[in-house]
Structures are given as C-alpha cells and as structure tokens.
Amino acid sequence: MLKVKTPRNHRVRRELEKRAPKLVENGKKTLILHGTKTSGVLNEVLKEIYHLKKGKAVKFSRKNENIKPFENGGETSLEFFSMKTDCSIFVYGSHSKKRPDNLVIGRTYDHHIYDLVEVGVENFKPMESFKYDKKLAPLIGSKPMIAFVGEGFENVEELKHFKEVLLDLLRGEVVENLNLVGLDRVYVCTAISSNRVFLSHCGLRLKKSGTKVPRMELVEVGPSMDLVVRRHRLPNDSLKKAAMKTARDQPKKKVKNVGDDAVEGKIGKIYIPDQKVGEMAVIDKSKGVKRERREAKLKKGDHEHVSKKQKEDST
Template sequence: MLRIVKPKTKRAKRELEKRAPKLEENVKKLLLLHGTSVSSVVKAVISDIYHLKKTGRNAIKLTRKNDNVRPFESGGETSLEFLSQKTDCSLFAFGSHSKKRPHNLVLGRMYDYHVYDLIEVGIDQYKSIASLGGGRKLAPQEGSKPCFVFVGEAFEAKEQFKQLKEIILDLFRGEVVETVNLVGLDRVFVCVAAADKVLLRHCGIRLMKSGSKVPAIELVEVGPSLDLTIRRNRLPSGDLKKEAMKTPFKTTKKKVKNVSGDSFAGKVGRIYVPRQEVEGMALTKMKGLKRERREAAIWRSGDGNGMKSPRDHKLLQHKKQRIDKYS
C-alpha cells in the first residue's frame, strides 16, 4: 500500500503544496552535478551555467562526487532520480570525463521524478564568462528574459538536433510570461548547426544611440561560448511522451456578479444600495427647527403680511417687540 505523507509543520505543508501538480507549473529548476572523474573544463562549464541560472534561484549545484550516477546505463539513473525528487528539479546537467568520452556533458529532463529523455554532448571548445569579461560588462538582470536564435535546417529535420533545441529552451528560458518588457531583453543565445556540431554563443544586447527613437542594437559576446558535438541520445517512448504532453482540462471560472479587477490586480466590487426615504424618517427634532418651521408655515398660509420670506417676517416681529418695549 502507498503511504501518504502528511505534513507536521506549516513549512512542510507549504513545500508539499509547491510540489503538487498544478495547471500552470512552476519554473523548471536545474540540478548540476558531476561524477567521480571530471575535468576542469566540465567543472567550469557547470559553474558558468549555474551563474546564469542562480539569479532566479532556479538552479542547485552539488559539489560532491556522485559514484552511483551513470546515465544511459541500467540501474545508473536511480540515484539521479532520487536527487531530482529531493531537490524538486525537473532538469539536470551531469558532467564527466573519460578517455573514451572526454569533456562529457549529459543534459536531460525529468517527468514525475523519472528520466524523460537524455542527450550527451562533448565539449570541443570552450570560453568562460571570466575570459570574455561577461560578468563585468553585461551581467543578466534579475527576472530578465533571453532571446533564442537557432540557425540551420538540422534543428527542424534531425531528431537529435530537435531534442537538443528543446532542452536548451527549457534550460535557459526561465519563467513563462505572457508579455515582456523590451528593457528585460538583455541577452540572446545563438545556436548554429554545422554538420554534427552545435555552436552555442551567449551574447549580451547593448542599446546604442541611433539619432532616432529606435536604438541601435549591438551584440557583445559575454560567454559561455561552447562548441558541442552530439554523441548519444535517448528519446522518450510513445506512451510516456503522450502522458507527459497531456494537458489537463482548464475549468473556466464562474463569473461573479458586480466584481471586476483593476490595473493593480485587485478586486473592485459594486454594491447596490436601494433608495432611502429620508423625508419620512422619524428623527429627533430640535426646538430651533420647530420655531423656523412654524414661521415658515405661517408665511405659507398667507399671514405674513406680504413678506417675501420667513426671514422678513421674523425681522418684522422683532421690530414690533422693540417698539412695544420702549412705548
């Protein structure tokens, strides 16, 4: 029987709610790790990828050697799936180095904390961010969105290149949004397919003065710069791909009457108030108001002696009182 884990604290409850299935999934997190034997080049590539992903806290880097992680081997992915579930990561990058496969980098995706697909690339040429000065010139801003350019027919014709294209998009695209501010487009990834290689360049977008409203755009290579050779790959099975691509039915929210939204993502309500008969309400009457009403009633009845208003009648009465007093 499956054991249902119930949270004992509020913090554990929040973590389980974050990992629960949703109609709109969270940003995919990346797990970076390496095996027992790794070269300095692969370590530097992993560090640069972590530098690009850590701005949004969407990457976790493990520094210890992992003996049991062996992709493309039976039983060698159990430890990788355990680490993926523990860290809640749906992407991973595993680095290794051997005589048969030097400077090796395995990129893959997870579905339900199980390996979905894998692709293995070899690093032929590499330029780090530090060597190109990208960390000082144009560092990625918090929440910025990169552009992607894929040059070559192989990205649409060959399965290996199509798979690598999808993984690169999932790796660096960040959060999925509906609208993007042009100021937030500060980077571009250029991928060129040449024979069995992929040339990956990371450039920063610099806006220059052009004498008009539209600025001139200049691309500055900021790194990392990679020349990758595709070695091995493993595509998902048809049933697994069908299950992973299944989109849940989105239930339309029932419209609530007299409730709308504003520009600040808040709620604005409209309340219906019936008309109130204030004239017929029983209120506490003051003595002064009683005298004025009585005088107004006398004036309306025609006893005002031709006065135009109750005020004139009042002044006349006051004048008569003074005459009677001194007479």
C-alpha cells in the same frame, strides 16, 4: 488498506503544496552534479552554467559514482536527487578516455527520466577571457532571448531534439509580456554540422535607430563552446503521452438568475413572489384620514353630551 500519511506541521504542508500539480506550473529548476571523474574544463563549464542559472539551479559539489543515465538502473540515484531538490532538468558532467569532457543534459517528468542528450564540450572559453564594458554585463535572473541558426535544427533529428532540451535549459521563466528594456542577453546556437552546435552568450547594446524600436548590437560576454552531440534518447511513448496531457479549463461556476446580452451586457433577474392583494391588510396612515376620524370622534362625543342633557331635562 494503505495508510495515508498527512503532514504534521505547516512547513511540510506548504512544501507539499508547492510541489503539487498545478494548472500553471512553476519555473523549472536545474540540478548540476559531477560524475566519478571530471576534468578542469568540465568543472569550469558546470560552474559557468550554474552562474547563468543562478537562483534557479542547485549544484552538488561531491562526486557521484552510481549515476549512469544511459544504463538500466543507473538513473535511480539521479531520480532520487531530482525528487529531493524538486528539479526537472539536470546537467551531469563526467570525463573518461572514451568520452572526454562529457555532458549529459536531461529532463524529468514526475521525477522519472524523460529524455537524454549527451554532448562533448570542445573549444570552451570562460567569461573571464572576454573583455567588454562591464555595463553590458547581463543581470542575474534576467529573461534571455534564444536564437537558433541553421537548417539542422529543423532537418536533423538529433539537433531537433537537442533544440528542445536547450530551450528548456536556457529560457528561464515563461512569461506572456516582456519589457524591451529588460532584454539584456541573447543565447546564439549555430548548427555548424549535423552533430555540432556552437553556443555563445552575448550581451545586448541598444542604440538609436530613428524609430521607437532601437537598433541592437551583440557583444560576446561568454561563455562560448562547441557542443558535439554523441548520444540521445527520446522519451517513452507512454511517458510522453502522460507528460503532454493538458488540463481542461475549469468551467465557470454558474450564477443563478444572471445572463449576458449582446446589447445590454450583464442582466440579472430578481424573484418576486406572487402578491395576494385581496388578503393583504391595507393600512392607511394618511394625515387627512386621521383628521377626519378625530373630527368624527369629537362630533360623536358632542352628540352624546347633548343627548344626556336632553335626558336629564326630560326627567
């Protein structure tokens, strides 16, 4: 028999409840970490990604030697960090002569590596290099729009997979309704070739259009970069099947003696036991009956009084 450990205090219990499976999952957090060797450009890229994901990201500053996502056994430390930080997306930066300014973006399921995309960063421009009105600066944590331009995202397998990973990385919280005033940023992803994507970050400027829907203008606020797809690994079939499994809607608890009608709406039934009228004691509390009984008693008392007098006279 395996021993089941239970949390000893309320803080641990609350943390476990947050990480437990839910019908409606929480927003995905991003883990950002460095490899054994990184370049100045790559450090700036990781810093900019952390700034864009601030509030939903965890950044490690130390170098990690044992992380090699595409090699067998090289993902153990990465999965451990994912479990400790409760992050389901990670961005890993490394630099080498063979693969300069290398970024590995991946997703995890149940803290196991789900899929991976390796890209190279070229023509990087940080936020500081763009000049614009600071009033147009997007707010931290705001919901972005994402535009994918180019047929490559629909025809090329590598770019199709890269599109899915970018959506999970950039979209933030999943919401049903959104106020138009709250839209202040757009990520524009343009497929330049079969393995190159230009990523730019733009702010929104709302102008009058003569209708209820305002006219929108894009102002580039940075960062921007070219991402060259180098390697990618699709998820395992068994892991993909487990990850795509959806929970059935919980059936509504049946309420007794309550039904729905198309015309009358909600209808309820009331249980009334059988009434045995013959066995019921009828209590009559009407005032007229009481008065008749009282008068009858008085008459009876007078009659008895008269009969006693007659008996006394006869004697």
